């Protein structure tokens with residue numbers, strides 16, 4: 001069995017002075033889900049070298065068992081990852097364009113698309129090379145939409161699956177792509193025997209695109225697997241000493257007796273961190289009684305900083321936090337505590353002490369934070385959840401639902417969350433934790449694999 005994804009389970013940082021390589025776990029839902037397969041499963045995980053550290057690791061032959069990192073030319077990777085995957089396909093699936101001025105599909109786009117094809121071909125060839133006769137291969141995400149079709153041509157004997165960790169765009173939005181590119185993406189995906197999505201909504205959106213643009217799914221099956229949180233791991237990890245230390249530090253920053261509205265995200269355009277802060281400011285404005293009694297703890301970890309729009313967004317998050325603090329802060333109260341350095345133990349600490357978790361993405365494949373918080377919460381936590389997060393399909397009943405664009409309604413939802421009676425909040429948290437852990441990562445992966453193995457192949 002083989003897995004293919006752009007980001008692998010580890011990435012390496014190179015110390016330019018000492019030449020030392022240090023390994024770090026990759027971030028995001030994909031790595032969280034797939035890490036459950038572990039090195040003992042006999043699987044091979046094919047991923048791309050992402051930076052200089054990774055490339056150096058490949059050259060030195062450093063690596064983990066069961067992982068093959070592809071040393072794809074850095075410029076080709078940059079065009080494919082930054083240019084196409086993250087600036088076009090990600091934007092299409094998350095509805096992120098400011099359409100009066102973008103997207104513009106020009107000669108530069110076409111040049112980058114050739115790199116995207118080359119990068120997909122490198123994966124298809126590596127998989128074709130590594131896979132045993134009749135093996136199952138599960139390709140991950142929008143970075144690798146062309147791989148199933150390419151691999152099918154190279155190795156008709158394989159069972160090929162593809163899983164999307166993102167939403168899928170509605171037909172009208174998807175059709176912004178040039179016609180030939182839209183068709184190539186769909187036909188590439190339909191090279192798979194089976195396509196997996198995180199929710200029924202994204203699966204239906206894909207099917208609608210296939211119906212509208214390429215005459216339907218053909219023999220490809222579509223299934224839904226809602227990745228859940230890993231309760232055992234999270235509960236054990238969140239009770240280690242380093243998390244306790246960070247809780248004490250955070251409590252110091254928040255102040256005794258104050259409530260905490262927590263959010264933890266990559267600094268990602270779709271996560272809607274700015275409107276979250278605007279809603280918090282609206283709360284302080286509309287209900288002055290909350291001033292000095294609540295703190296917005298926002299963790300916004302760096303992501304995709306090669307893209308100017310992400311750097312600008314990161315700066316805007318920081319600017320707005322500063323603005324709110326100077327507008328409302330008092331000597332003993334910092335209204336927004338913003339941390340931008342990725343620290344998993346500190347995230348768990350914030351999960352444990354949160355009174356309210358704010359998860360308000362514009363659009364999100366699933367959102368694992370919404371699932372993780374209720375699992376580790378010490379005393380119950382109210383979840384304010386965007387109806388546009390995939391997780392809403394499973395958690396909506398026990399959350400306070402918000403329209404992510406409506407900051408006034410979000411401010412109201414925050415007030416409602418902050419005033420929920422403790423027993424009610426504990427009851428909701430219990431049900432949220434049960435729903436959130438219904439399909440833990442290992443089972444999520446095995447379900448996909450079994451479903452793929454039971455799918456009649458489209459090969460000869």
Ligand code: F6P
Nearest residue numbers: 007027028029030141165166303
């Ligand atoms: O889990 C969803 C996802 O988009 C993955 O596809 C991706 O690997 C992850 O989030 C993080 O993004 P990136 O790999 O670009 O840092």
